[in-house]
Amino acid sequence: MPGEIDYSKINIIPDQDTAEWWEGTKRHKFLVRQCKQCGHKWFPPFPACAKCTSMDLTWYETAGKGVIHSYVVVTQPILAAFVTAVPYVVGLIELDDCHEADGRLTRVAGVMKDDEAEVAIGLPVEVVFEPTGDPNFIMPRWKICGTASNTWKFTE
Ligand SMILES: [Zn+2]
Numbered sequence: 389m390p391g392e393i394d395y396s397k398i399n400i401i402p403d404q405d406t407a408e409w410w411e412g413t414k415r416h417k418f419l420v421r422q423c424k425q426c427g428h429k430w431f432p433p434f435p436a437c438a439k440c441t442s443m444d445l446t447w448y449e450t451a452g453k454g455v456i457h458s459y460v461v462v463t464q465p466i467l468a469a470f471v472t473a474v475p476y477v478v479g480l481i482e483l484d485d486c487h488e489a490d491g492r493l494t495r496v497a498g499v500m501k502d503d504e505a506e507v508a509i510g511l512p513v514e515v516v517f518e519p520t521g522d523p524n525f526i527m528p529r530w531k532i533c534g535t536a537s538n539t540w541k542f543t544e
Contacts, residue, residue, distance in 0.1 A: 389503060390476035395520035395527065397469035405433045408447060413526040416517045420486060420494055422448035429486045431496045439492070452515035453533070454481040457495055459542075461504045476500065477507045479530050501531040508539035 402410045412419040422429045423437035424444045436443045458480040465471045477500040486494035500507060501516060514533040517526045 389501065390499075391472040391474070393473045393499070393518075393527075394469045394471070395522065395525070398467065398520075400520075400522075400525050405435050409433055410525060412447065412449070413517060413528055414524070416526070418450050418452040418515045418528055419447040420450055420483070420496070422446050428488065428492060429494045431494055448486070450483050451485050452528075453485070454483040454496075454513055454530075455536075456480070456507065456509050456511050456513055457482040458509060459500070459507055461542075473499075475504060477502065477504055479507065479513065481513055481530055498528060498530040501529050506532060508536075508541045510536045510539040512536060 400410070409419050420429045420431040421433040422445065423440060423442050424446050425442040426437060426440040428437050428439040429448050430438060435445070437445070456479050460478050461475055462470070462478060463475045465474050470476070478497055479500045481496050481498055483494045483496065498515070511532050512534040513530045515528045516531050518529050520527050
C-alpha cells in the first residue's frame, strides 16, 4: 500500500466549476459534469460542453466504478504532500456508467490505494473517499475491487 498523502500540505481552493463537486465528495458521491442539451459527460468539470458548446450543465452521479485504462507510477514527488506517498500509482479510470451512444466515454485520473505490483490495465476499480483532516474536503481515491481475465502490465 502506498504511504499516506499529507493533505495538510495541499491547499484546495474550490472555484465556481468545482465547488459543487467538492460538496459531492463530502457526501461520498463521485460526480462528473453533464450537458443538459446533449447528455455528454466529462471530468474535470470545465464550464462548457466540448460536444455541443452548451453552458447549460448539470451533474451526473456516477456509481464510482470503472476499469483501469492506463496508469503511471510516480516515484519522484512533485508536491510536498506526496513525499511520504511515493511510490504510488495514478490510474486513468474509464467510468462504467459514462459510456455514450456515440462511443464517447469519461476517464478520470486518480491516486490508487493499491501498489504497482497489484495494478494492471483492465482491472475493475471503485472509488473510496479518504478523509483529509479538513472536514470540508474528502478526497476520492481508487482501489481494485475484483479480477479480470485479460489484463496487461507495464514492464521495465
Ligand atoms: Zn452538450
